[in-house]
Amino acid sequence: MNDEADRVCLGWQFAPTLADPGPPPARPAAGPADRLDPGGLAAQARICRVISRPARAGAAAGLLAAVLLGGMWLAGAAGPAATGCGTLAAVAGAAGCARSAWRDRRRLGTAISAERHRVEVAGAAQARALAARQGEHAAQYRAWQRRKAVFDRQPAWFAVGLPPGIDRIDVAGGTLAGWSALVTTLAAARLSAGGEVSVVDLSEGAVAGDLIRLAQRSGLRPLVWTLPRDLPQLDLGTGLDAQAMADVLALATGAAGGGDLAVGRAADGSAADPAADCALLERVLGVLGPDPRISAVTAALRALADVGDPRADLRSGLLTASQLEQVGTLFGRGAAERVVIERAFVLESRLRRLDALGTGQPPVPEARTRLRVAALDRRAGVIGNRMLATYLVAALTHMLRQAEPGEPWTHVICLLGADRLGGDVLDRLVAACETSRTGLVLAFRSIPAGVRERLGRGNAAVAFMRLGNGDEARAASELIGTEHRFVVSQITDTVGTSLADTWGDSYTSTAGTADSVAGSLSVGRNAGGSRGRGRSQGGLAPFGDFNASSSRDSNYSVSESDSVSLTEGINTGTSWGISLSRALGENASLGRTAQRSREFLVEADELQRLPPSAMIVSYPSGAGRTVVLADANPAIGTLPGASR
16 A cells, blocks of 8 residues: 555445354363252162062961960960971071071162262263363363454454545435544544645534644644634635635525525526626625625625715714725626615625624634544524535635645645535635645435535545435445346257168078878777676664675677878078168257346445444555455554554
8 A cells, every 4th residue: 555545544444354264162161960869769779679578477377476386385275396497487487588588688779879880970071071171171172362462462454545646525324423434534534644634514513622632632732613603713715815715605605595505596597697796896805905804795795785874884883985885886887887786785785794803812823733624514694604614615615725735635625515606616725636636525325316416526435324314325336336147048059960860681591391191990889798697685683784785797899990091391481681770860069148237336235234433445546446344443543453
């Protein structure tokens, strides 16, 4: 970045080279610890009692039986052998049941001891795992601290400057807070480099308040005029010659009437020729002598328009008798007298608000500093503020014309609320700043048609801040520009070739011979006969029935047959064929993109959602048009990561 750009800082651009390490790693928390469950232990004890209840009952029953048998033996109710055997059996059964109950009790104690051991082992394992995780977390946290320190020390905010050859900055849109941030950032950088800054605040919002307080804390003594209250201390334009003063006053009175100076028409449609007003004022100033006060000019205009009592102006010392006589004879008598009287009355009614200009004690040369602020008070009248705004800019323009050209951006003028001025007044100021190499910042709250055609004109950079109005946001998006985007698949070329050939031939030959001879000879003889004899006998027997029968038959047959058959056949066949088929196919396809579209670099809704101190800077460069997003917050310059 060159020296000229170093002196002009519009804001800051966030471009870190390292990624943000993010939040610190979370500290590991201890998991739920295993512990003995009293309810579970009580449940196991109840289960053990239920299971061992039969064994305990059996032991009790065995002991009771042994006692009873012993009592019976003592009582003599039973013999010693029987009671001895029964007692031994009862004692043995009671001992077995008692042993079973003891084993159940022992198993319960073993299970409880195992559970306690498991809980202790699990607790120790969890403690070791937690200690390991905490050790890893400590290492990760130390590594995160190192990355965070490196990230905080790196230069993440870079100043957005201007390339060589930029004479003016046009600011479109924005809020009062955003303008305050922009003016403070730009002026602070320029003042720290040893330059001068003049702020003309026409917004009636005290935009330069933060800049004034910052300069006072830095040891500077800024000159501040709040108009119209500080008109007596304002010396801007008091040293101009008669011709320049007449031009300035004519422009101021034309603006007070709400007219368009470029077309010479007042707001009510009446003729308002700035040249005629300038000529009239120039003649009046010629009568009053060098460096007259505005109050003397308005007194002469009252005398010319025959308004009020001239003797009061004579007694107050605004006019002398000689000057009053010369003013009365300036335009003579005739048809032009009425026109002169009307214009003199109009000029006096508008210029009387400037009577206090320069009547007080001007700042001493030692009190002049490198920061000067002139701001309009919102409590003043609309017409008066409109005239004061035009007077300030017109007088400043004439002073710039008389100044010698200096280094670019050595002196910076910030004009806030420039959309309240006429286009002719702005064009003169821009031309004077280009001639004197004075840096100029024009801030427009809105962008009507007259402002839109002047944005970016010449060697100017344009900064777009928040634009709440949708129409203005769309207009700003169009002013920023568009870019080309290419889309695939609109033109397709296809080339194809196909060839098929088939040829076939077939031959078949068949020959056959068949002979057949058949003969049959049959000789038959058939003879048959039949002969039979039978006997039957039956009776009773002591063990069942007995039946016996007998039969004898005779049958015979004789048959003879003879047959002869002879068949002979010969069959011969021959088949021959040939077939040939050939096919060739070729296909080619080519797809090519030729569609082209344009898209906005910045959409309108993005301009409506910009933060108050954010702005989109667009300026010409060697690669075309450069668009940069910057933040004009002056507090960013105090961050450790801010780099110029």
